[in-house]
Amino acid sequence: MNEKIIKVLLEDCKKNGWDKWDNDDQLLEQLRESDEVYKELIDEHRWWNEYRYTIKVGDTYIGYRYAETTGDMNASETGYDFDPDSICEMTPVEKTITTYVKKEENNNVK
Numbered sequence: 025m026n027e028k029i030i031k032v033l034l035e036d037c038k039k040n041g042w043d044k045w046d047n048d049d050q051l052l053e054q055l056r057e058s059d060e061v062y063k064e065l066i067d068e069h070r071w072w073n074e075y076r077y078t079i080k081v082g083d084t085y086i087g088y089r090y091a092e093t094t095g096d097m098n099a100s101e102t103g104y105d106f107d108p109d110s111i112c113e114m115t116p117v118e119k120t121i122t123t124y125v126k127k128e129e130n131n132n133v134k
Contacts, residue, residue, distance in 0.1 A: 025111045032084045052106050055079060055088050071095060071102040078114045085114040 033054060037044055045051040058079040067074040072091035079086050089110035091099040099106075 025108060026113065029084070029086055029111060029113060032081050032086070036081050048106055048108050051108060052088075052090070055086070055111070056090070058086075061085070071097075072099055072104050074104075076110075085116060087112050087114040 033051075034044060036042075036058070037054065042054065045054060055077070058081050060077055061080050062078040064076045064078075065073060066076050066089060069091075072093045074089055074091045076087050076089050079088075087110075090106055091102075091104040093099055093102055093104075095102070
């Protein structure tokens with residue numbers, strides 16, 4: 025995690041009256057409680073789907089990877105480990121996406 029992100033997260037801690045994180049679980053909790061602006065599926069596994077989450081803290085967009093489970097257990101109970109090295113700065117990019125919808129059929133054809 026770069027120094028800019030550490031500074032932004034520490035300022036967010038102070039602003040919200042939180043103590044600085046002491047371990048990866050507390051850091052993950054801070055990230056998960058921030059305003060999520062985007063979520064992208066990265067990988068699918070039997071017990072979890074891994075996503076890259078983008079949050080906005082102040083004016084900074086921060087990305088990190090974490091998993092959502094496909095069953096009743098939480099991610100750590102299924103063997104998924106949060107990697108703090110996945111935390112990075114993100115930048116917004118506008119994309120045009122084409123999707124397809126069912127074509128309406130004309131039932132009055134003679």
